[in-house]
Amino acid sequence: MMPDLNALRRLAVDLRRDMLRTIATAGSGHPGGSLSLVEILTGLFWYKLRHDPARPDWPDRDLCLLSKGHGCPALYTVLAWRGYFPKEELATLRRYPTRLQGHPERGSLPGIEMSSGSLGQGLSMANGIALADRLDQRARRIFCVMGDGELQEGQVWEAAMTSHHHRLDRVCGIVDANGLQQNGPVKEIQDIEPLADKWRAFGWHAIEIDGHDIAQVVQAYDEAETVQGKPQVVIARTVKGKGISFMENNHAWHGVAPKPDELARALKELDAQAEALAAHGK
Amino acid sequence: MANKPTRDGFGEGLVELGKSNPNVVALSGDLEDSARAIWFKQQFPDRFFSVGIAEQDLVGTAAGLAMAGKLPFACSFSQFLVGKGLEQMRLAVCYQRLNVKMAGSHGGLSVGADGATAEALEEFAHLRCLPHMTVICPCDALEAKKATIAAAAHPGPVYLRLGRNPVPIITKPEDPFTVGAASQLRAGQDLTFIATGVLVAHALEAAEQLAREGIEARVLNLHTIKPIDQAAILSAARETGAIVTAEEHTILGGLGGAVAEVVVQQHPVPMRMVGVMDRFGTSGDPAELLKAFHLMPEDLVKAAKDLLRAKPHACGSKT
Structure with a gap:
């Protein structure tokens, strides 16, 4: 059943607001690649994932593995809003001692399924989980969220061959293709296009979408689930810094926290977006 | 008793574990013959996985298997397993404190004719500084078999350093083997x-x-x-x-x-x-x-x- 898309759109604005506050409070973090992730994660946690925040250890739950670990402010915010832990705890991001590590630490918080922060490793772990699940006849799905710059890591393609070779159709990769990495545009640092063709050549079912259009996001997740016998990848074309005019498409916002005045401007923009959505919903 | 390589003891131990523990799985990057995991593969083909010549993925996949409750043994040449898989051992295996066992064959100079590129001489240094890691180097094939079985019972990451060449059996079958006890x-x-x-x-x-x-x-x-x-x-x-x-x-x-x-x-x-x-x-x-x-x-x-x-x-x- 299709979710209430307008509700998800409004939620995405709320998540961006809380996430930016969280990064600003921490004084460091990665806003650009977190903002680009919001619809991707919203579509998973409020629609596609079979999960239960009250039972984070439920053995049959679907898994969301955040391989691009620097996007964890988005994941933490999503988990808190989904009820995995109290929202107040977001204020402890990156502050000793905290469960909200600068990059995710498996088991530190309910809902954090994998440690990451050294890029390129998540898909291998997703495959390992899928191989184990096959032996155990467990029918869950494993989503692995990667960055586009991350795809420059050779291990990703080692793993992509493994998923294909073993026909791991429970594995669904999601690429947050925001087009920017730390030192500039991906296509200038090391071009990785054509992305969909690359994944298809590796034996994957590739779906390319606008990663900020929540309708396309949930449709892509639905389509991926129908594919049998091969892994799927959703290439979500996104905007780094999405939602904040002065952060969008600016790699300078890869790893810098907003200062108080910048945060205020950003929140104002988000308020305007929320008002527009509310007006639209009436 | 005839000389025997420690890798053979590992291979025998792994088969024994396969029989006694259905959770044990093994994986390799096209070196299962050299590392003697092939004996396990022959007996338990459904529980053996090949990931191709790709050691980073090998260690990462093993981590995933452990995350889902399996007891994986990732096997390769010592040099390639540790040399290429070190970052995966650090983040995916040790930081996540997973029950992954890593067996490196052809450790030391005993690779002989193949020369420097495959002669692992640095793994103890690389691995013993990783938190949660256990590092074991058996002295003969009997001990290697016991060490393999003990590694499976020892929670957390374990690296087994194995040799290619036949070496004398100097321990006795009845000698106990305890991880961490000289x-x-x-x-x-x-x-x-x-x-x-x-x-x-x-x-x-x-x-x-x-x-x-x-x-x-x-x-x-x-x-x-x-x-x-x-x-x-x-x-x-x-x-x-x-x-x-x-x-x-x-x-x-x-x-x-x-x-x-x-x-x-x-x-x-x-x-x-x-x-x-x-x-x-x-x-x-x-x-x-x-x-x-x-x-x-x-x-x-x-x-x-x-x-x-x-x-x-x-x-x-x-x-």
Whole structure:
């Protein structure tokens, strides 16, 4: 059943607001690649994932593995809003001692399924989980969220061959293709296009979408689930810094926290977006 | 008993584990024959996974299997497994504190003719500094089999360093194997040889040679480099006053370094370290190489005598 898309759109604005506050409070973090992730994660946690925040250890739950670990402010915010832990705890991001590590630490918080922060490793772990699940006849799905710059890591393609070779159709990769990495545009640092063709050549079912259009996001997740016998990848074309005019498409916002005045401007923009959505919903 | 490589003991142990524990799985990057995991693959084809020649993915996939409750053994050549999989061992395996077992065959100079690129001489240094990691280097095939079975029962990441070449069986079937507990193979009060892997046999032989000259050397088989048996090392330091370490590994950061860390902080005594002197391996017959790299019993004897001259109130001397 299709979710209430307008509700998800409004939620995405709320998540961006809380996430930016969280990064600003921490004084460091990665806003650009977190903002680009919001619809991707919203579509998973409020629609596609079979999960239960009250039972984070439920053995049959679907898994969301955040391989691009620097996007964890988005994941933490999503988990808190989904009820995995109290929202107040977001204020402890990156502050000793905290469960909200600068990059995710498996088991530190309910809902954090994998440690990451050294890029390129998540898909291998997703495959390992899928191989184990096959032996155990467990029918869950494993989503692995990667960055586009991350795809420059050779291990990703080692793993992509493994998923294909073993026909791991429970594995669904999601690429947050925001087009920017730390030192500039991906296509200038090391071009990785054509992305969909690359994944298809590796034996994957590739779906390319606008990663900020929540309708396309949930449709892509639905389509991926129908594919049998091969892994799927959703290439979500996104905007780094999405939602904040002065952060969008600016790699300078890869790893810098907003200062108080910048945060205020950003929140104002988000308020305007929320008002527009509310007006639209009436 | 006939000579046998430690990798064979591992292969036998893995098959035994396969029979007794349905959760045990194995994976390799096209070196399952060399690492003897192929015996497991033949008996349990559904529980064996190939990931191609891709060691980063090998270790990462093993981590995923463990995250889902399996007990994976990732097998390859020591050099490629550790050399290429180190970052995955650090983040995916050790940081996540997963129950992943990693078996590296062809450790040390015993690869012989293949030469430096496959001769792993640095893994102890690379791995023993990783939190949660256990590092084991069995001395013969019997011990390798026991170590494999013990590794499965030992929670958390374990690395097994295995050799390619047949080596003498120096332990007995009834000898216990406990992770982290050195075993004393010979009593002595004048000095202690602390050895690991195939150098344990050389230490025993060196001790025999010294005994003929009236010098009694204790021999400890330190099969677990980490966690290290501090009590056994400190007893050796206190009771014999001098320690020679011996390993088929660089002298930088390996067994010698690990023993020295204990000794210098808690009971300083003179030490000598026998190992590979900060250099790469080379092609040759393994027996020849052990000679060329000064890892033979006579090299241990030489180190022991040199050490006894430095030892205060040296036992065995007439002064």
